[in-house]
Amino acid sequence: MNGEKSCFTNHFGYVNQLSVSTSRHRRHLHHPGLTLIEITIVLCVLMALIGTGLYVGGSIKTWRAGREAAEALRTVYSAQRMYLADNPTVAKESITREQLIPYLPDRATAMPTVKPLKGNALSIRVTVIPPVLVQGGSVYDPSGSSTDNLWDVGE
Template sequence: MKTPPSHRLRSGFSLIEISLVIGLLLGLAAFATMNVTAVRDWQRGKDAAVSIQAVFSAQRAYMSDHPTADIADVSAAELQAYLPEGWSSIPTAISLTGETLNLNHTVMPPQWRLGSTAYDPSGSGNDGLWDAGH
């Protein structure tokens, strides 16, 4: 007859092992959240840049057909006819903080406006992010 061992068989995980796994999962979740936020901000900037480039293209096309016109006097309705294929109206965009931006199409190149101020969080007026990038 065999005698049972005096020590108990170990099953399951220790508190230290569970704590390490939970800490690792929390760290990965925090890292993923930071990256998702950065990608979302970059995507908003690129979407805004594509929209503003479409309007800038429409402005140039309009001015080539009406060389004596003043861009400040051109209405959104007149400019809409010159937007590239697939664009049916003057676009809007979302800022990094979630506010709706309006496009000032009466200046050339056009600018995103948050209220009455120009909006370009990239800090550069010619980097192609939040602006026409020329």
């Protein structure tokens, strides 16, 4: 190795020289930032997430209203059973709201109220066991099932 370069050294010397010379002449073709397609995709994903959130939020509101209605009906149902336990000779068809109010929990002075999803106010029919919600003379249960414990007491 009297001053001669080996093939190995020559090879690396050539590669180093090539990479240095090409990097000096290389131009930056990619500018930092977002393209129009990338921005469009991000906006579409955000709109889909917002739409899903609004849909789920509406469903939760409906579910919450149903649960509150079911709780009100359970309260009246419990009052009906306690009243009938104290007055076993009274027919369930002759029970009135005023008779049940003393049997409501937390010393309530009025029957619980239930707000419908849409339409007129709801009332609780206390002459049937379990009690039901009534709107305009017909039973109100937007869930479509009398055993799901939403908008009814269930079985």
